[in-house]
Amino acid sequence: MKDIARKVGSSIALVSYVLNNKEGRVGLEMAEKIRKAAEDMGYQPNLVAKSLQSGRTNSLGLIVADISNGFFSQLARDVEDEAAKIGYTVIIGSTDENMEKSQRLTEAFLNRQVDGLIIAPAAGTENQLKILKERKFPFVLVDRYFPDLLTNSIRINNFESAYEATKHLLSGGREKVAMVTYADSTMAHFAEREKGYRLAMKESRSKPQLIQVSYSNMQAEMAVQMKKWMRPECQPDALLFATHSLAISGLKEIRQIGLRVPQDLALLSFDENDAFALFDPALSFIRQPLATMAAEAVKLLFANIRDSSRPYHQVVLETELVLSEKDKKKPAVRTL
Amino acid sequence: MKDIARKVGSSIALVSYVLNNKEGRVGLEMAEKIRKAAEDMGYQPNLVAKSLQSGRTNSLGLIVADISNGFFSQLARDVEDEAAKIGYTVIIGSTDENMEKSQRLTEAFLNRQVDGLIIAPAAGTENQLKILKERKFPFVLVDRYFPDLLTNSIRINNFESAYEATKHLLSGGREKVAMVTYADSTMAHFAEREKGYRLAMKESRSKPQLIQVSYSNMQAEMAVQMKKWMRPECQPDALLFATHSLAISGLKEIRQIGLRVPQDLALLSFDENDAFALFDPALSFIRQPLATMAAEAVKLLFANIRDSSRPYHQVVLETELVLSEKDKKKPAVRTL
DNA sequence: CTGAAAGCGCTTACAG
DNA sequence: CTGAAAGCGCTTACAG
Numbered sequence: 001m002k003d004i005a006r007k008v009g010s011s012i013a014l015v016s017y018v019l020n021n022k023e024g025r026v027g028l029e030m031a032e033k034i035r036k037a038a039e040d041m042g043y044q045p046n047l048v049a050k051s052l053q054s055g056r057t058n059s060l061g062l063i064v065a066d067i068s069n070g071f072f073s074q075l076a077r078d079v080e081d082e083a084a085k086i087g088y089t090v091i092i093g094s095t096d097e098n099m100e101k102s103q104r105l106t107e108a109f110l111n112r113q114v115d116g117l118i119i120a121p122a123a124g125t126e127n128q129l130k131i132l133k134e135r136k137f138p139f140v141l142v143d144r145y146f147p148d149l150l151t152n153s154i155r156i157n158n159f160e161s162a163y164e165a166t167k168h169l170l171s172g173g174r175e176k177v178a179m180v181t182y183a184d185s186t187m188a189h190f191a192e193r194e195k196g197y198r199l200a201m202k203e204s205r206s207k208p209q210l211i212q213v214s215y216s217n218m219q220a221e222m223a224v225q226m227k228k229w230m231r232p233e234c235q236p237d238a239l240l241f242a243t244h245s246l247a248i249s250g251l252k253e254i255r256q257i258g259l260r261v262p263q264d265l266a267l268l269s270f271d272e273n274d275a276f277a278l279f280d281p282a283l284s285f286i287r288q289p290l291a292t293m294a295a296e297a298v299k300l301l302f303a304n305i306r307d308s309s310r311p312y313h314q315v316v317l318e319t320e321l322v323l324s325e326k327d328k329k330k331p332a333v334r335t336l
Numbered sequence: 337m338k339d340i341a342r343k344v345g346s347s348i349a350l351v352s353y354v355l356n357n358k359e360g361r362v363g364l365e366m367a368e369k370i371r372k373a374a375e376d377m378g379y380q381p382n383l384v385a386k387s388l389q390s391g392r393t394n395s396l397g398l399i400v401a402d403i404s405n406g407f408f409s410q411l412a413r414d415v416e417d418e419a420a421k422i423g424y425t426v427i428i429g430s431t432d433e434n435m436e437k438s439q440r441l442t443e444a445f446l447n448r449q450v451d452g453l454i455i456a457p458a459a460g461t462e463n464q465l466k467i468l469k470e471r472k473f474p475f476v477l478v479d480r481y482f483p484d485l486l487t488n489s490i491r492i493n494n495f496e497s498a499y500e501a502t503k504h505l506l507s508g509g510r511e512k513v514a515m516v517t518y519a520d521s522t523m524a525h526f527a528e529r530e531k532g533y534r535l536a537m538k539e540s541r542s543k544p545q546l547i548q549v550s551y552s553n554m555q556a557e558m559a560v561q562m563k564k565w566m567r568p569e570c571q572p573d574a575l576l577f578a579t580h581s582l583a584i585s586g587l588k589e590i591r592q593i594g595l596r597v598p599q600d601l602a603l604l605s606f607d608e609n610d611a612f613a614l615f616d617p618a619l620s621f622i623r624q625p626l627a628t629m630a631a632e633a634v635k636l637l638f639a640n641i642r643d644s645s646r647p648y649h650q651v652v653l654e655t656e657l658v659l660s661e662k663d664k665k666k667p668a669v670r671t672l
Numbered sequence: 673c674t675g676a677a678a679g680c681g682c683t684t685a686c687a688g
Numbered sequence: 689c690t691g692a693a694a695g696c697g698c699t700t701a702c703a704g
Contacts, residue, residue: 001697001698002697010674010675011674011675011676012675012697012698012699013674013675013676013677013699013700014673014674014675016698016699016700017674017699017700020699022699022700025673025674026673026674027673027674030673030674044443044446044447045447045697045698046388046447046449046696046697046698047447047448047449047698048384048387048388048393048448048449048696048697048698049388049680049696049697049698049699050697050698050699051384051680051698052382052384052385052388052679052680052681052682052696052697052698053679053680053697053698053699053700054680054698054699055680057384059427059448066413067403067409067412067413067416068406068409068410068412068413068414069409070404070406070409073403073404073405073406073409073412074404076403076404076409076428077402077403077404077430078404080403080428080429080430089427089429089444089445089448090427090428091395091425091426091427092412092416092426092428093416093425094413094416107380108425109425110380111380111381111382111383112383112384112395112425113382113383113384248610248614251614252613252614255614255616273610273611274584274609274610274611275609275610275611275613275614277588277611278584278587278588278591278611278614278615279614279615279616280591280615280616337681337682338681346690346691347690347691347692348681348682348683348691349683349684349690349691349692349693350689350690350691352682352683352684353683353684353690356683358683358684361689361690362689362690363689363690366689366690381681381682382680382681382682383682384680384681384682385680385681385682385683385696386681386682386683387682387696388680388681388682388695388696388697388698389681389682389683389684389695389696390682390683390696391696
C-alpha cells in the first residue's frame with residue numbers, strides 16, 4: 001500500500017479506502033489511478049495486518065478427535081466448503097480424545113485469534129468449554145455435547161436412531177441383539193445410543209448385551225471381545241455398532257472368525273463408510289446428515305460471532321436408516 | 337502486555353523480554369514480578385501481532401485434492417502431527433482437482449501469510465507453482481509433481497511400484513491384466529504408474545488394456561466401463577487400480593455385476609483402505625509410506641523456510657506391496 | 673475530496 | 689538494568 005501511495009502520489013489512507021471499496025470519499029480519477037497501480041504491482045493485502053487492526057481473522061478452528069477418521073474428514077470437508085462461502089478459512093486440529101491435547105489446541109487456536117471454534121469435544125473437556133463460555137468466546141459443539149453445559153450445539157437424535165436401528169434388527173426375527181460400544185466412555189451421545197438400544201430390547205423382552213472396547217486399543221480388545229462373545233453357546237444373532245470405527249474393527253474380527261453374515265449374525269452400524277458397501281453382504285447403517293451438520297454449525301457459529309450474547313441454540317438433526325438391498329428383501333432367519 | 341507493565345510498573349518492553357525468555361537484560365526481581373503478574377492475569381500472547389512484527393506466522397498451508405479422501409486425510413493427519421512438533425499450525429484446503437480453486441486457495445493462504453505450502457498439485461497448476469518459485473516462496477510438492485518444473489518434492493517410485501504390482505498379477509498365472517486409471521489425466525505420477533504397468537505387460541508379451549474413467553464423474557463412468565469390459569469374450573483376468581478411489585468405485589461395480597474374486601478376476605490397488613481388508617477376499621495393495629511422506633515434507637519445507645535459496649530436494653520413497661493372505665497362499669488359476 | 677495521525681499488540685535496536 | 693520510540697501493514701476517525 002505504501003508503494004502504491006508513493007507511485008500515484010496519494011496518501012496510504014486513500015489507497016486503503018479505494019481498495020476496500022469505501023470510496024464515497026475518494027475522487028473518481030484518483031480512485032482509478034490507485035486501482036490501476038494496485039493491479040500493475042500485483043497488490044495482495046496482508047491479512048495479518050488487517051486482522052491485527054480489525055480484531056477479526058476470518059478464520060475458525062475445527063477441533064475433532066482425529067482428522068484421518070472418515071467421519072471427521074468428511075465433516076471437515078463440509079465445514080471447509082461452508083466456511084469458504086463466507087470467506088472463512090479453517091484450521092484443523094486432532095485431539096485423539098485426549099484432554100490435554102484438546103486444551104493445547106484450544107489455546108493455540110485462541111492465540112491465533114480464530115474468530116470462533118467448532119468442536120467435537122473429547123470426554124472431560126467440560127471445563128475447557130466452561131472457560132470459553134465465561135469469556136463469551138463463540139463456539140459450537142458438533143456430534144458430541146454435554147447435557148449439563150448449555151452451549152450452541154448440533155447433534156443427531158442419538159436415542160431415537162439407536163432405538164429404530166435396534167427395532168429393525170429385532171423385526172428381522174433376531175432376539176439376541178448385542179451393542180458394540182466404547183468401554184468407559186462418559187460421552188452423552190454414546191450413552192443415548194445405548195439407551196435407545198436398551199429401550200428397544202426391553203420392549204421386546206430381550207436381554208441387552210454390551211460388547212465394549214476402549215478407543216485407544218480398539219483392534220486388540222475387539223479381537224478378545226469377539227472371540228469371547230462369538231461362541232455358539234452365547235453368541236448374539238445381531239450386532240449394533242455405535243460408530244463406523246467400531247464396525248470396521250469388528251468386521252475384521254468377524255471375518256477372521258469366519259462367521260456368516262447375515263446367517264449367523266445381522267449387522268448394523270452408525271455412520272457411513274465405503275467399507276460398508278463393499279462388505280458382503282453390504283451393511284445397513286444409520287446415515288448422519290454431515291453436510292447439514294456442517295452448514296448449521298457454521299451458520300450458528302457465524303451468528304454467535306456477530307452477536308456474542310446471542311442465546312444458545314441447540315440443533316438436533318434426524319438420521320436416516322439406510323438398508324442394504326439384502327436387508328430390505330429378506331428378513332433374516334436364524335439358521336444356526 | 338500493557339496491563340502487565342502497568343501493574344508491575346515497568347515498560348512494555350521489559351514484559352516482552354521476560355515473556356520471551358530474553359532476560360539477560362532484565363533484573364531478576366523485576367523478571368519475577370512480571371512472570372507472576374502474567375501468570376495471575378492469565379496472559380496469552382496475541383500471535384497475530386507477533387506475526388505482523390516478525391513476518392512469520394508459524395503456520396503452513398496444506399493444499400490437497402479433497403480432504404475427505406482417505407489418502408489425503410491420513411496425510412493431513414501426519415502433517416498436522418509433524419507440524420505440531422515444531423510449533424506449526426496447519427491450514428487445509430481442497431482443490432477438487434480444479435485449477436481455479438487451487439489458485440484461490442494459494443492466494444488466500446499467501447494473504448494469510450503462511451510461512452510455506454505443502455501441495456498435492458492439481459493438473460494444470462504448473463504456472464501457479466512457477467510464480468511461487470519466482471517469488472522464492474517456500475513450498476514442497478507431495479504425491480504429484482511436474483517433471484519439467486524443478487521444485488522440492490516428495491513422491492513414491494510410481495513406475496517401479498506399478499511394474500512390481502503388475503508382475504505380481506502376471507506371476508499368478510494371469511495374462512489379461514487391465515489397468516484402471518483416470519481418463520485424460522495429465523499428471524506425471526499417473527503416467528508413470530501406467531508406464532510401469534506397460535513395461536511389465538510388454539515383458540510378458542501381454543497386450544496392455546486401459547480402463548479409464550473421469551475424476552469428476554467416476555462412479556457413473558465406472559459402471560459403464562465395467563459393464564463394457566467385463567463380458568466373457570473380452571474380460572480381463574486381473575485389474576490394477578491406480579488409486580484407492582478407483583478401486584472402491586470399481587469394486588462396487590464388480591460386486592454388482594457378480595464377478596467372483598479371485599476366480600474371475602484378480603485385483604490389486606494403489607493406496608491402503610479399510611474397505612480393502614473387508615472386501616472378500618481382501619485386496620492386495622501398494623502401501624504408500626504416508627507418515628514418512630508427511631515427515632519429509634515438513635522437514636523439507638521447514639529447511640526451505642529457514643533458507644529460501646536452498647537447493648531443491650527431491651525425495652523418492654519406496655512403497656510396499658502388501659499381499660492379502662489369499663494372494664500369498666494360492667496363486668490364482670483361471671477358472672472361467 | 674484528501675492527508676496526517678493514532679492505533680491494533682507486539683519486538684527490538686537505541687540511548688541512557 | 690531499564691524506558692522511550694519506531695515499526696510490522698493495515699484502518700479509520702478527525703481535521704481541513
